[in-house]
Amino acid sequence: MNWGWSEMLWVALISICLVFIVLLLLVFIMKFFGYVFTHRQAAAAAATVAPVVTGQLHEEEIAAIMTALKLFKTEMHDSESEVLTIQSIKRAYSPWNSKIPGLTQVPDKK
Amino acid sequence: MSTLLAASSDFVGESIQKFIESTGIVGFFEAMGWQSVVMICVAFFLLYLAIRHKFEPLLLFTIAFGMLLTNLPGANLYHTELFAGGHVHWDIFVNQAGLLDYLYLGVKLGLYPCLIFVGVGAMTDFGPLIANPKSFLLGAAAQIGIFITFLGAFALGFTPEQAGSIGIIGGADGPTAIYLTSKLAPELLGPIAVAAYSYMALVPVIQPPIMKLLTTKKERAIKMKTLRPVSKLERILFPIVIAVIISLLLPSAAPLIGCLMLGNLMKECGVVDRLSKTVQNELMNIVVIFLGLTVGATATAEAFLNGRTLGILVLGVLAFGIGTASGVLLAKVMNLFVKEDHKINPLIGAAGVSAVPMAARVAQTVGQKENPSNFLLMHAMGPNVAGVVGSAVAAGILLSFLG
Numbered sequence: 001m002n003w004g005w006s007e008m009l010w011v012a013l014i015s016i017c018l019v020f021i022v023l024l025l026l027v028f029i030m031k032f033f034g035y036v037f038t039h040r041q042a043a044a045a046a047a048t049v050a051p052v053v054t055g056q057l058h059e060e061e062i063a064a065i066m067t068a069l070k071l072f073k074t075e076m077h078d079s080e081s082e083v084l085t086i087q088s089i090k091r092a093y094s095p096w097n098s099k100i101p102g103l104t105q106v107p108d109k110k
Numbered sequence: 111m112s113t114l115l116a117a118s119s120d121f122v123g124e125s126i127q128k129f130i131e132s133t134g135i136v137g138f139f140e141a142m143g144w145q146s147v148v149m150i151c152v153a154f155f156l157l158y159l160a161i162r163h164k165f166e167p168l169l170l171f172t173i174a175f176g177m178l179l180t181n182l183p184g185a186n187l188y189h190t191e192l193f194a195g196g197h198v199h200w201d202i203f204v205n206q207a208g209l210l211d212y213l214y215l216g217v218k219l220g221l222y223p224c225l226i227f228v229g230v231g232a233m234t235d236f237g238p239l240i241a242n243p244k245s246f247l248l249g250a251a252a253q254i255g256i257f258i259t260f261l262g263a264f265a266l267g268f269t270p271e272q273a274g275s276i277g278i279i280g281g282a283d284g285p286t287a288i289y290l291t292s293k294l295a296p297e298l299l300g301p302i303a304v305a306a307y308s309y310m311a312l313v314p315v316i317q318p319p320i321m322k323l324l325t326t327k328k329e330r331a332i333k334m335k336t337l338r339p340v341s342k343l344e345r346i347l348f349p350i351v352i353a354v355i356i357s358l359l360l361p362s363a364a365p366l367i368g369c370l371m372l373g374n375l376m377k378e379c380g381v382v383d384r385l386s387k388t389v390q391n392e393l394m395n396i397v398v399i400f401l402g403l404t405v406g407a408t409a410t411a412e413a414f415l416n417g418r419t420l421g422i423l424v425l426g427v428l429a430f431g432i433g434t435a436s437g438v439l440l441a442k443v444m445n446l447f448v449k450e451d452h453k454i455n456p457l458i459g460a461a462g463v464s465a466v467p468m469a470a471r472v473a474q475t476v477g478q479k480e481n482p483s484n485f486l487l488m489h490a491m492g493p494n495v496a497g498v499v500g501s502a503v504a505a506g507i508l509l510s511f512l513g
Contacts, residue, residue: 003270011270012257015507022359022503023250023496029351030243037344 137183145411146181152414153178153406156304165311169284169402173303176406180210187211188407193218196296214404217292217299222401223285224369229394230285230498231349231373232386234466238492240348241337244444244454249496251440252462253504255280255433259425260508266421271295274508276422279306280429281501282313282465286366288405290505294512300409301419305426313468316427317434317460318476324438325456329445331481332455334489342378349375356503362513363506370502430463437462437493454489461490464497 001007130136137143156174160167180188188210192199198218203211216222239245260277268276275291275298287306291299309316322330349371357364376386441459448454457477461469470490477486 003264005264008261008264008270008273011511012261015260015504015511016254016257018360018507019253019500019504020247020250022356023246023500025359026352026355026499027243027246029355030240030246030348033344033347033351034240034243034338037341038338041341 132184134182134184140183142411143183145415146183148415149181149409149411150178152409153181159308159311166307168398169307170311172399172402173307173406173409176210176403177300177409178406179403180407180410188214188404188410190408190410190413193296210404210407213400214407216397216400217288217404218296220289220292220365222397222404223289223292224365225393225397226285226401227366227369227502228373228376229389229397230466231370231375232377232390233394234370234374234377234495234498235491236348236374236495237340237345238337238488239495240340240344242489242492245458245492246496246499247444248437248441248459248462248493249498249500250462251459252433252437252464252493252497253281253500254436255429255431255463256501256504256508258432259429262428263421263425266425268418268421269295271512272298274512275302276425277429278302278501278505278508279309279422279426280433280463281497281504282306282310282430282433282463282469283498283501284310285401286464286501286505288401289366290508293509296408297413298418298422299405300407300413301422302426303405304409305423309426309430310465310468313430313463313465314472314475316430317463317469317472320431320434321438321457321460321473321476324435325442327480329442329456330477330479331484332453333481333484334455334458334486335452337488337492342380345378346375349378352499356499356506360503360506360510362509363502366502366505367499370498433463434460455484455486458486458490458493462493462497462500464494464501466494466498467491469497470494 138147153174156170156177159165160171160174179185185208187208189206189208192203192207192211193214198215256277258277259280260273263273263276264270271294275287275295278287278290279302281287284303284306288299288303291302295302353364353368353371356367373386373389376382376389437459438456439459441454441456445453445456455473455477457473458470461473463469470487470493473490474485474487477484
């Protein structure tokens with residue numbers, strides 16, 4: 001084939017268009033996929049939620065709630081301040097740590 | 111006795127002369143021997159870039175060493191005449207072929223790029239692309255550089271086949287560039303592979319100025335909506351659907367896309383972990399060694415040291431630049447048609463030029479400079495992997511027109 005400028009320009013133009021068409025087609029396909037799958041997931045999530053029946057509690061449910069409450073209460077502590085600050089250092093007088101009785105008493109020889 | 115001595119000295123002299131003539135050193139002093147010296151220096155420079163500066167070392171290192179081996183006079187590891195005219199000359203192959211000629215058959219037959227694509231597929235996470243399919247468009251826009259460079263190369267006097275091979279450098283995808291060039295213009299394989307891998311290593315240098323030039327501060331700081339989670343079933347169906355659709359539309363792109371998606375399915379299905387690990391590591395590494403060595407071997411002095419190589423290097427960087435700019439500009443255009451909370455950060459458009467994951471990292475880095483709390487990496491991975499698909503599609507189209 002004899003390639004001139006017109007052929008080259010056409011090839012370039014058609015190629016760019018083809019790249020866009022192919023990838024645009026993939027965009028639509030993947031969008032469709034996304035739509036189907038997100039709806040499927042939403043439907044599955046809705047199906048797994050158990051129906052709420054008011055005013056009726058089974059024995060197992062009551063037992064589970066009571067166990068949870070018991071565990072919660074036994075694990076509970078008084079809330080304490082976590083800030084520990086040394087306010088002052090004061091040592092009360094005691095003969096045991098007094099300096100004076102600790103010193104060797106020199107006998108007074110008169 | 112004296113005649114015996116004279117005969118012996120003649121024999122020794124001839125033997126030494128024969129030995130000296132058989133050494134490669136003499137080759138440097140023959141006509142055009144200086145070209146081999148220049149090519150060996152180029153190989154040393156590429157080795158320096160790969161080892162010292164870690165420029166795409168896995169491939170640049172092996173390419174540089176292949177270039178060194180092929181340009182050593184007398185080594186006879188690679189013979190261009192065995193592949194002259196784009197065909198393998200089997201009649202003289204067995205008698206003349208050197209080690210690299212045998213290994214080069216993998217390139218010539220299009221095996222190595224496809225095997226590398228199996229590994230690339232197994233290492234690629236298509237999740238961001240599945241979550242945001244619009245990224246495909248950014249991947250398509252970044253391929254515009256290929257076709258503009260295709261015209262530019264033709265204007266510089268290259269044949270249409272050579273122009274197509276040079277243009278594909280803009281796809282920033284090494285295996286695709288090598289695959290297409292080995293089919294269309296095998297005589298340019300060396301310069302094109304060196305240009306493609308050098309520019310891929312230089313993505314952090316080439317892209318940021320273009321990205322900053324085409325975007326405002328406000329645009330660069332755009333925070334994108336978090337991507338939706340992608341289910342396992344979607345991840346499994348994606349490679350199957352893409353392989354079937356693209357292969358049906360563009361059979362010439364089937365080897366590349368088919369291998370890419372095969373590797374990805376191995377990873378996502380979760381039942382062939384051994385195969386997935388093998389293609390990601392052992393197979394990939396072995397093929398990289400063979401591919402790099404043989405592609406480097408095609409960079410002989412006759413093929414490399416001419417004005418065409420300079421033209422290829424200039425056109426290659428042009429292709430990269432136009433691809434980057436097209437991606438950014440399309441993202442800006444797309445922003446005109448979307449709601450405020452669905453705005454796209456135009457920086458991720460630049461990641462459409464494949465070069466996985468370097469281009470996505472560049473988008474993240476440039477974006478974080480404007481807004482440190484902005485994490486664009488996952489958003490940029492969408493156009494980035496779309497660019498791999500886009501460049502394979504572009505290669506398939508060029509092959510169907512020019513092949």
